[in-house]
Each structure stands twice: as structure tokens, then as C-alpha cells.
Amino acid sequence: MNTRPLLADAARQLADAGVESPRVDAELLLAHVLAVPRTRLLTLDDVPADAAARFEALVGQRADRVPLQHLTGRAPFRFLELAVGPGVFVPRPETELLAGWALERLAGTDGPIVVDLGSGSGALALSIAHEHPGARVTAVERDPGAIAWTRHNALTRVGAGDTPVGVVEGDMTDPGLLSELDGRVALVVSNPPYVPDGARVPREVAEHDPPLALWGGPDGLDVVRGLLAVAARLLHPGGWLGIEHADQQGSALPAVVRAHGGFADVEDHPDLAGRPRFTTARRAAG
Numbered sequence: 527m528n529t530r531p532l533l534a535d536a537a538r539q540l541a542d543a544g545v546e547s548p549r550v551d552a553e554l555l556l557a558h559v560l561a562v563p564r565t566r567l568l569t570l571d572d573v574p575a576d577a578a579a580r581f582e583a584l585v586g587q588r589a590d591r592v593p594l595q596h597l598t599g600r601a602p603f604r605f606l607e608l609a610v611g612p613g614v615f616v617p618r619p620e621t622e623l624l625a626g627w628a629l630e631r632l633a634g635t636d637g638p639i640v641v642d643l644g645s646g647s648g649a650l651a652l653s654i655a656h657e658h659p660g661a662r663v664t665a666v667e668r669d670p671g672a673i674a675w676t677r678h679n680a681l682t683r684v685g686a687g688d689t690p691v692g693v694v695e696g697d698m699t700d701p702g703l704l705s706e707l708d709g710r711v712a713l714v715v716s717n718p719p720y721v722p723d724g725a726r727v728p729r730e731v732a733e734h735d736p737p738l739a740l741w742g743g744p745d746g747l748d749v750v751r752g753l754l755a756v757a758a759r760l761l762h763p764g765g766w767l768g769i770e771h772a773d774q775q776g777s778a779l780p781a782v783v784r785a786h787g788g789f790a791d792v793e794d795h796p797d798l799a800g801r802p803r804f805t806t807a808r809r810a811a812g
């Protein structure tokens with residue numbers, strides 16, 4: 527099959543189905559089927575018939591709004607390629623900034639203890655472990671379907687030289703969570719479920735991301751309220767907290783953190799599109 531019409535037809539089919547980036551998705555699916563980098567498609571005239579058939583089947587699934595990352599089985603996140611699929615939240619590019627902030631806070635520290643609450647694919651935990659050698663990172667996940675992916679990625683995705691990431695099954699609002707780390711943690715990060723109940727989300731999200739990773743109660747902040755007590759207990763004085771939130775929670779989440787008490791220097795940070803994206807704070811002394 528000739529590559530250009532094959533891609534053009536697929537892109538049209540995806541556009542008609544309302545997929546947001548039809549051409550890119552078509553190219554990424556074809557590159558996936560052929561196991562070549564996407565740029566190779568530019569100079570590829572023909573696609574073997576069996577590969578074309580597999581490609582068309584994947585395009586059909588994508589048109590049915592299965593996430594691209596479930597079809598390729600991969601999600602890029604900073605320097606890692608995480609394995610993802612049904613049962614785990616697909617890491618989003620916005621969250622890379624929270625990882626970047628965390629790494630800046632840790633820069634120059636030796637063997638810091640780090641906790642990622644609600645780790646899912648392990649994106650935050652594993653990026654921190656990978657980019658801050660020596661960090662002692664624990665990834666906490668409550669969803670039995672998701673933690674299989676956390677464990678898999680923790681075992682396979684970080685470099686041989688990185689300090690292994692511990693994976694713990696637990697609830698980020700559990701008052702007794704990780705009590706052995708009380709007062710010893712340098713940094714707590716979380717991309718918790720924060721979507722307000724009933725909010726509209728794309729079909730890919732509603733049908734394929736695990737509900738436990740998304741829904742956060744009437745204002746989306748129920749889980750966050752629970753995790754603040756856990757973070758305050760775990761962090762040592764001066765330790766850092768970073769929590770992702772929805773576009774509309776840029777003042778609500780800082781207010782919840784201030785009202786909780788025990789934290790200082792509460793700040794909110796925008797993502798690359800300029801939308802409020804995560805709140806940070808420091809554990810107050812005493």
C-alpha cells in the first residue's frame with residue numbers, strides 16, 4: 527500500500543471521529559506498527575499489506591476513542607517511556623512540570639527520601655529516581671489494577687544505575703500510611719484525583735482512565751484534603767510538597783493548603799499553556 531494515501535485516509539477517519547490530533551495520531555500508529563521512528567515515514571513509499579491491515583485496525587480503535595497510548599502501549603514522560611494500558615491513568619505532559627519543580631527542589635541534596643502519592647504508571651516517582659540519582663523514592667498506589675503497572679514500570683523503566691523505587695499499596699488519605707517515614711521525607715509529590723464529580727471529560731478519559739485516578743468529589747478536592755495530613759506528618763521541617771490540580775483550582779487548592787496549617791510558602795505554578803497547574807508549599811518548622 528502506498529504510504530501517503532494510507533495516512534491521509536486514516537487522518538480523515540480520525541478527524542471525522544473527533545480525535546484532537548488526527549494526523550499525528552495516524553503517523554504515530556503507523557510508526558508503531560512498523561516499529562520505526564515517526565520521521566522514517568517521510569521517506570517510506572510503501573507499507574506491506576499485513577502491516578497496513580494492522581494499522582487500519584488500530585485506526586478503527588482510535589476512531590472509537592481508545593487512547594493512543596493504550597494502542598501503542600507507551601507513554602513518553604520526560605526522559606522515560608512508560609508502559610501503559612487498560613487500568614492505569616495515562617500520564618499527561620502537564621505533569622512533567624511538577625516533576626521538574628520537584629527535581630529543582632532536590633538539586634544538590636544527597637539521598638533525599640521522596641514519596642509519590644497516587645503514582646499510577648509511576649511517572650513522577652520514576653522520573654525523580656531517574657533524574658536525581660540516589661533519591662530514595664517510594665511510590666504509593668491504591669488501585670489494584672493500576673499498581674500492577676506501577677510495579678512493572680518500577681522494575682523495567684529506570685536505568686540500571688538508578689536507586690530502585692519502592693512500590694507500596696496504600697491509600698494516600700490513610701492516617702497511618704508509611705508511618706516509618708514520619709518526619710523524614712524531603713519531598714512529597716502527587717497528581718491526585720482532582721476532577722470535580724460530574725465534570726465533562728473527553729471520551730478517552732471517561733472510558734479508559736481509571737475512575738479512582740480522576741474523580742475527587744464535589745469540588746474535586748476531597749482526596750487532596752485527606753492527603754495534606756499525611757504529607758504534613760511525613761515531611762521533615764522545610765520539606766517540600768507539590769500537588770497538581772485542575773485549571774479552575776488555582777486559588778482553591780492554595781487556600782485549602784493554607785487553611786490546613788503546618789505549611790508555609792504556599793505558591794501556585796502555571797503550566798506551559800499558562801494555566802494554573804500545581805500548588806507547592808514547605809513544611810513549617812515545629
Ligand code: GLN
Pocket residue numbers: 618717718719720721727731739740741
Ligand atoms: N488532568 C487529568 C485529566 O486530564 C485529570 C487528572 C487527575 O485528576 N489527576 O483528565
